[in-house]
Amino acid sequence: MDGPWRGMQEGDDDKRRPHGHAGEIAYAAIRDRLLRDEWPAGTRLLEADLAALTGVSRTPVRDALRRLSNEGFLDYVANAGCRVKAFTAKDVEAAFDLRVELESYAARRAASRAGTAQIAALSALCDRMEEIAADPEGEPRSRDQLTPLNQSFHAVIVEAADNPRLAPFLANVTSAPVVLRTYRSYTAEEIARSMGHHRELIQALQAGDADWAGAVMRSHIHAGYRAALRDTGLFGAVAENTQD
Amino acid sequence: MDGPWRGMQEGDDDKRRPHGHAGEIAYAAIRDRLLRDEWPAGTRLLEADLAALTGVSRTPVRDALRRLSNEGFLDYVANAGCRVKAFTAKDVEAAFDLRVELESYAARRAASRAGTAQIAALSALCDRMEEIAADPEGEPRSRDQLTPLNQSFHAVIVEAADNPRLAPFLANVTSAPVVLRTYRSYTAEEIARSMGHHRELIQALQAGDADWAGAVMRSHIHAGYRAALRDTGLFGAVAENTQD
DNA sequence: CACGGCCATATTGTACACAATCGTACGGGA
DNA sequence: TCCCGTACGATTGTGTACAATATGGCCGTG
Numbered sequence: 001m002d003g004p005w006r007g008m009q010e011g012d013d014d015k016r017r018p019h020g021h022a023g024e025i026a027y028a029a030i031r032d033r034l035l036r037d038e039w040p041a042g043t044r045l046l047e048a049d050l051a052a053l054t055g056v057s058r059t060p061v062r063d064a065l066r067r068l069s070n071e072g073f074l075d076y077v078a079n080a081g082c083r084v085k086a087f088t089a090k091d092v093e094a095a096f097d098l099r100v101e102l103e104s105y106a107a108r109r110a111a112s113r114a115g116t117a118q119i120a121a122l123s124a125l126c127d128r129m130e131e132i133a134a135d136p137e138g139e140p141r142s143r144d145q146l147t148p149l150n151q152s153f154h155a156v157i158v159e160a161a162d163n164p165r166l167a168p169f170l171a172n173v174t175s176a177p178v179v180l181r182t183y184r185s186y187t188a189e190e191i192a193r194s195m196g197h198h199r200e201l202i203q204a205l206q207a208g209d210a211d212w213a214g215a216v217m218r219s220h221i222h223a224g225y226r227a228a229l230r231d232t233g234l235f236g237a238v239a240e241n242t243q244d
Numbered sequence: 245m246d247g248p249w250r251g252m253q254e255g256d257d258d259k260r261r262p263h264g265h266a267g268e269i270a271y272a273a274i275r276d277r278l279l280r281d282e283w284p285a286g287t288r289l290l291e292a293d294l295a296a297l298t299g300v301s302r303t304p305v306r307d308a309l310r311r312l313s314n315e316g317f318l319d320y321v322a323n324a325g326c327r328v329k330a331f332t333a334k335d336v337e338a339a340f341d342l343r344v345e346l347e348s349y350a351a352r353r354a355a356s357r358a359g360t361a362q363i364a365a366l367s368a369l370c371d372r373m374e375e376i377a378a379d380p381e382g383e384p385r386s387r388d389q390l391t392p393l394n395q396s397f398h399a400v401i402v403e404a405a406d407n408p409r410l411a412p413f414l415a416n417v418t419s420a421p422v423v424l425r426t427y428r429s430y431t432a433e434e435i436a437r438s439m440g441h442h443r444e445l446i447q448a449l450q451a452g453d454a455d456w457a458g459a460v461m462r463s464h465i466h467a468g469y470r471a472a473l474r475d476t477g478l479f480g481a482v483a484e485n486t487q488d
Numbered sequence: 489c490a491c492g493g494c495c496a497t498a499t500t501g502t503a504c505a506c507a508a509t510c511g512t513a514c515g516g517g518a
Numbered sequence: 519t520c521c522c523g524t525a526c527g528a529t530t531g532t533g534t535a536c537a538a539t540a541t542g543g544c545c546g547t548g
Contacts (some may be wrong), residue, residue: 019508020323020531046499057533062500066307070314072409079264079500079539094407097349105345136282165316169413235396263538264501291530301503306530323509323530494545501538509534518521 022056027064029054034073034084035180041086045074071172087178089229096225097156098173100218102166107201107217109212110160119206125153126198133191146191147183152199155215160205165173179229182224185231193223266300271308273298278317279326279421285330289318294437315416331422333473340469342417344462346410347398351445351461354404355454362404363450369397370442377435390435391427397442401461404449422475429475436468 030050032040045065047058054061069076072095076082085091110118129149132142154174157168174180186194197220202215274294277283294305312321316339320326329335354362373393376386385474398418418424430438441464448457 022532048499057530059534063307063310066310067314070311080541081500091408094409096345097407098409098413101345101349102342105341109341152497162336163341165338165342165417169342169416172413173409266502290528292528302530303502303504324511325530489548491548492546494542494543496543498541499539501536503535503536506533508529508532510529511527513524513526515524516522518519 018198023060023063026050026054026056026060027067030061031062031068031073034068039084041084043084043214045082045084047081071175073175075217087176090230091176092178093225095173095176095179096221096228099170099179100221100225101158102170102173103221104169104214106158106161106163106166107204108210109163110157111205111208111213113162114160114205118156119202121156122153122198122202122205125149125156126195126202129153129198130195132199133195143184143186147180150183150194157205159200178228179224181231182228185227187227190223190227194220267304267307270294270298270300271306271311274305275309275312275317278312279424283328285328287328289328289471291325300431315419317419317421326485331420335420336422336472337469338422339417339423340465340472343414343423344465344469346414347401347418347465348458348461350405350407350410350414350456350458351448351455353407354401355449355452355457357406358401358404358449362400363446365400365443366397366446366449369393369400370439370446373397373442374439377439383385387428387430394427394438401449422472423468425475426472429471430472434467434471438464441467 028187030045039045047061047065050061050065051058065074065082069082072108074082074084075085095175114122129146132145132149135142151174154170155167158170183191197216200216201220204216274289283289289309291302291305291309291419294309295302298305309318309320309326312318313326317329318326319329336454373390376393379386395418398414399411402414427435441460444460445457445464448460
């Protein structure tokens with residue numbers, strides 16, 4: 001702890017980091033734990049601890065914390081560090097509301113802009129998802145396989161919307177833990193409906209019908225909101241007992 | 245360069261800074277110059293120069309640059325510093341599109357939530373703005389007086405919308421220089437129409453009519469977009485000749 | 489016993505030093 | 519003459535030391 005040691009002592013390989021990626025490492029590591037709910041809401045995160053945890057110094061850790069608080073994961077108070085944000089039912093509503101507006105906008109725009117290649121990509125993603133959903137094996141795991149495919153599906157539509165500011169915005173609003181885990185709380189029926197929405201969306205885009213596409217997307221996100229709401233009681237409770 | 249000098253040598257008062265605000269100082273200073281178009285699009289910003297300019301060290305300057313690039317003012321490339329973003333017509337469209345969606349959403353929400361105090365505040369702001377607009381004196385300056393009042397007006401509506409994620413989002417999309425300067429390029433007729441929109445908005449909110457409020461806001465922002473478009477040729481040109 | 493001020497400590501904010509990386513100019517070779 | 523490899527300078531990324539601030543416990547006082 002005293003000399004100019006090679007500052008590595010915790011979980012990491014000693015292969016030389018390619019300079020310019022320590023910040024990414026810290027960011028990814030912390031974000032990952034946040035997504036896994038490793039720390040209960042309200043937990044204070046110390047820069048020094050995180051530095052030791054991720055194997056980099058405080059400087060990139062600070063960068064990561066600023067980013068994460070900007071993305072809504074953390075509450076940051078000047079000169080007092082940051083705490084894991086307590087998600088209330090209201091926050092969940094806020095996030096989904098914004099998603100409804102922005103994603104339905106994306107769908108409307110995409111209706112007049114999506115190319116055949118993008119339509120094909122969406123179709124392929126639907127095929128994969130339906131295949132996985134139909135598989136009666138591995139029930140819990142299929143949910144986790146569905147999630148990234150679903151994200152890709154939405155990403156293609158956002159890309160087709162062709163608004164350079166949109167993607168980063170949506171990334172911020174969809175990165176909330178609650179949003180990311182929606183597929184896990186879906187019932188079998190809700191999953192089937194979600195697949196249906198995807199197919200309908202593709203048809204609307206092919207038809208170039210902006211209103212249709214926007215409306216389907218609106219329903220689609222609303223359905224997700226209802227599912228997420230069922231879990232919110234949990235968050236409210238957690239938020240309360242760790243008020244501190 | 246050897247001893248623990250008080251690191252002050254450029255434009256600054258030597259009154260002690262209250263620790264925890266150097267970052268803010270750097271951020272405000274750089275953002276201010278960006279808004280004044282002090283640097284043409286494409287200009288590379290060196291951390292060391294900005295540090296000397298603002299009188300703080302590189303560390304808070306880096307924080308400020310990260311924030312500003314997150315807000316869309318700068319393009320940031322790893323290991324290569326950052327450049328002043330070249331705004332294209334497409335970027336302007338993207339920003340206004342997002343504003344239309346988010347602010348009309350805010351207006352819809354506000355219709356069923358705005359309290360009498362907020363309505364009164366909006367009215368007072370309208371009074372002030374109309375007063376200034378009616379004054380035949382100080383033509384160019386009146387525009388600059390209108391802008392902050394207009395921002396306050398929109399801020400009140402966003403606050404009334406009561407979505408905790410909304411305000412930071414909109415701050416990001418409205419902070420683009422083009423958006424901030426719209427009032428300057430308004431014709432007298434457009435200013436009058438803008439005032440009319442504000443009054444109509446208040447009525448819609450009082451009536452609790454979400455559709456009405458949303459529609460008025462949509463027109464309101466669209467009108468601003470048209471005005472901003474008239475200036476975009478300029479930006480395109482600047483963006484091109486500084487490609488580097 | 490409660491309350492308020494004070495001190496010790498833990499933690500963040502800032503500055504600076506060094507290491508890694510990128511762009512560029514220069515020189516050698518085809 | 520043109521191209522490619524190399525070395526150098528300029529600039530960013532990271533680690534670390536120090537300064538400033540907040541927090542919590544302690545003591546004194548009402």
